[in-house]
Amino acid sequence: MSSPERVTADLLVIGAGPTGLFATYYAGFRGLRVAVVDSLPELGGQVTAMYPEKAILDVAGFPSVKGRELVEGLVEQAATADPTYLLDRTATTLTADEDGVVVGLDDGTEVEAGAVLITAGIGKFSPRPLPAGEGWVGRGMEFFVPSFAPYAGKDxxxxxxxxxxxDWAQHLEGIARSVTLVHRREAFRAHRRTVEAVQASPVEIITKAQVTALRGEGTLEEVEITVDGEEPQVRPCQAVVAALGFVADLGTLQTWGLETEKRHVVVDSSMRTNLPRVFAAGDITEYPGKVRLIAVGFGEAATAVNNAAVAIDPEAHVFPGHSSEAD
Known part of the structure; x- marks a missing residue:
């Protein structure tokens, strides 16, 4: 039996989404050797997997940027660190002490690192089911929209x-033949600007309602929508997008001894977790006043890397100087 692969790095980044990719670049800027592990086979995390065509409006310097374009830029930037990518592999074990961290992957690979930065989005996740949609996935119902093309000319x-x-209702309007948004409440959780844009568009919004049945021979042909207190209405429909959110699960991270709160990893102001040499940044973190935005994740990544640099080399400084002053 062959011995397991062993990878060494100054910093191991767990999660290759936007925050992890920026952390990779920044670690290279700090002169650190970086390895990156992600359970997905491609870089970009959830943005690549679920939102490549979605317009992102809250990243500094970009009035609007598509998810795939943002990832492309981050990958190019991260390449300057010459990282070792360990994709399509899941971190399953972690042992940390004052001398370093060893992380085991599900394929038997072991990574020895001076520090670890966890940037995994929300760990493992599964879409919240649409009760009426059982058996319809792939036959007209999906949970996210990686491409708009399949919806052209459809209801x-x-x-x-x-x-x-x-977001998907706004983007599909003008591509699909018709777009109807159904929500069980009158109030919405979406960004006010996006809600107002959809309300001003031809998209039909039906509130206090649920999709109570999907019908069709082989593929979806119509849906039944029931508004509270009214008789069900049936209308033509060839595609349903069940954007009901996701159920988060930290998976094996829960066995590592990390302090967690509300299925997120607790960190201090330097992005340290309760484990030595283990840091976290991005959506997975929890602290008072936490705001889950990509832009916030970028700042947390820089904070975490700068503090990790000192954990790896006590003679290093937390503040590295400005990148504009670098040679």
Whole structure:
């Protein structure tokens, strides 16, 4: 039997989404050797997997940037660190002490690092099911929209009241033949600007309602929508997007001894966790006043890397100087 692969690095980044990619670049800027592990086979995390065509509006310097374009830029930037990518592999074990960290992957690989930075989004996740949609996935119902092309000329029903539901309704309007957004409440959780844009568009919004049945021979042909206190209405529909959010699960991270709160990893102001030499940044973190935005994750990544640099080399400084002053 061959011995397991052993990888060494100054910093191991767990998670290759936007925050992890920026952390990779920044670690290279600090002169650290970087390895990056991600359970997905491609870089970009959830943005690549679920939102490549979605317009992102809250990244500094970009009035609007598509998810895939943002990832492309981050990958190019991260390449300057010459990282070792360990994709399509999941971190399963972690042992940390004052001398370093050893992380085991599900393929038997072991990574020895001076420090670890966890940037995994929300760990493992599964879409919240649409009760009426059982058996319809791939036959007309999906949970996210990686490409708009399959919806061209179709009657689309989007179910949900959060950012994803409104973003997809907004983007599909003008591509689909018709777009209807169905939400069980009158109030929405989406960004006010996006809600107002959808309300001003031809998208039909039906509130206090649920999709109670999907019908069709082989593929979806119509849906039944029931508004509270009214008789069900049936309308043509060839595609349903169930944007009902996700159920988060930290998976094996829960066995590592990390302090967690509300399925997130607790950190201090330097992005340290309760484990020595283990830091976290991005959506997975929890602290008072936490705001889960990509832009915030970038700042947390820089804070974490600078503090990790000192943990790896006590003679280093937390503040490295400005990048504009670098040779």
């Amino acid at each position: 689309v029903v989007v179910v949900g009241g959060g950012d994803s539901a409104f």
